[in-house]
Amino acid sequence: MAPHTEQLTRPAARLRGLTRSFDGRTVLDGIDLDLPAGQFTALLGHSGSGKSTLLRAVAGLDHKVAGSGRLDAPERVSVVFQDSRLLPWRRVLDNVLLGLDGKDAERKGRQALAEVGLEGRERAWPSELSGGEAQRAALARSLVREPELLLADEPFGALDALTRIRMHGLLRELWKRHRPAVLLVTHDVDEAIVLADRVLVLEKGRIGLDLTIDRPHPRSYRDPLLGEYRERLLAALGVTEDQ
């Protein structure tokens, strides 16, 4: 489907002064952030820096967390978790269709599975899938709802290196086709550089660095021009090359 032109100007999500704290410890300290429609953004940070807290806030999953601030998120938000989170008692297609209505749903589900390369596995049980396949099914489940905003919480963190590279290509391709705004939370600097057009670094509860990566896709890990971005991001994360 073609991206709506109005989306290009309207932000998919808008955060103003977003604050979250656990037991008096401030994790997010007044975040101001616009996520433009159709933009692929990566969010980097140390473990415990609050990047998952930020994602869960945008996803509306932080019911019992103390906090304040304003948050405008679109109607259709999908989340991909680090684990595929497929229900073991539903077949793959039924997992993709979870919560989806309408007589057209099944056709959309099959189409989504075909897009992620799982055609023919509709009737498989989740326990029969490999880690990569399960995560692709989870991607299909998030895409079939045609989200305006796709939140991904370290979606490739549990995959092996080879599978991860293939999944990078797939995610980027799906994004190009459907153009949701993407917020990809990761701790992998290279993953952020290869995939995203904008990389944020979360530091002490604030956006410490907001970097636009203006390089054509598909990108290679070996692209020397990306090295500069890598160094700036590592510096923002407090890591220097000789450490």
Add this chain to the structure above:
Amino acid sequence: MTATTTTAPVVTEPRERVRRPRRRSLSPGRRLPAARLVGPALLLAVWAAASAAGRLDPGAIPAPWTVLRTAGHLWTAGTLPTDIATSVERAAYGFAIGLVAGVVLALASGLSRVGEALIDGTVNLNRAIPTLGLIPLFILWLGIGEAFKIAIIAIVVYVPIYLNTHAALSGIDSRFVELAEVQGLSRLRFVRQIVIPGALPGFFVGLRLGVTGSWLGLVVLEQINATSGLGYMMFQAQNYGQSDVILVGLLVYGVFGLVSDSAVRLIERRVLSWRRTLSS
């Protein structure tokens, strides 16, 4: 040197002995055919052999064929079918009521905090009292007819079904709760598509305990408080020293227990076909 080595055909046999440590398979291996019948068949054979050799006192343990002949007599005389029907009816009513009560209470308690506050403690209090100890009280309340027997069986059945189903319901993975929220599931759909399927394995554990419990309760009730049924038949036989009739009664109880447990296992395997465990 090179000429000799190249012309001579070097035949390397595929090496059968691979030098690597053999991994011991930890799964119990392939199932024997008709595995569940092997033990009982062996027991029957020993019994028959001992009877034929005259090593058993026929007054205490009659031969298998004597038991079968007695069963045939009782069947054609019409008393055995009546007794069986009475017993099965009791067990079935008690089991059905216990099953419904266990499931309904577990759902009410597992899905709402108010329900939990009202029900869970009460059921656990009930569990602490040995159900068979309630028999005298129930006879006073309901008389010595069918109602009290069915009530006791229902209590024996509902407790394990409630406990296991409730534990399974409250043990639903919080990650799946999150998923349901993300996918925008309504509360009803969340219960139907995530909570109940997730609690089914626990429910089946309770169901199997409940089925066994219904027969256990039946045996006790019919042995001490019956005026009809299999237990009554056995009680009478005891008075007249008819050990073969007692064995017929035990045989029927045994068959019921085995058949009902197998039925539950079969249903369980069908319903939980997504599970791949050691037993598959």
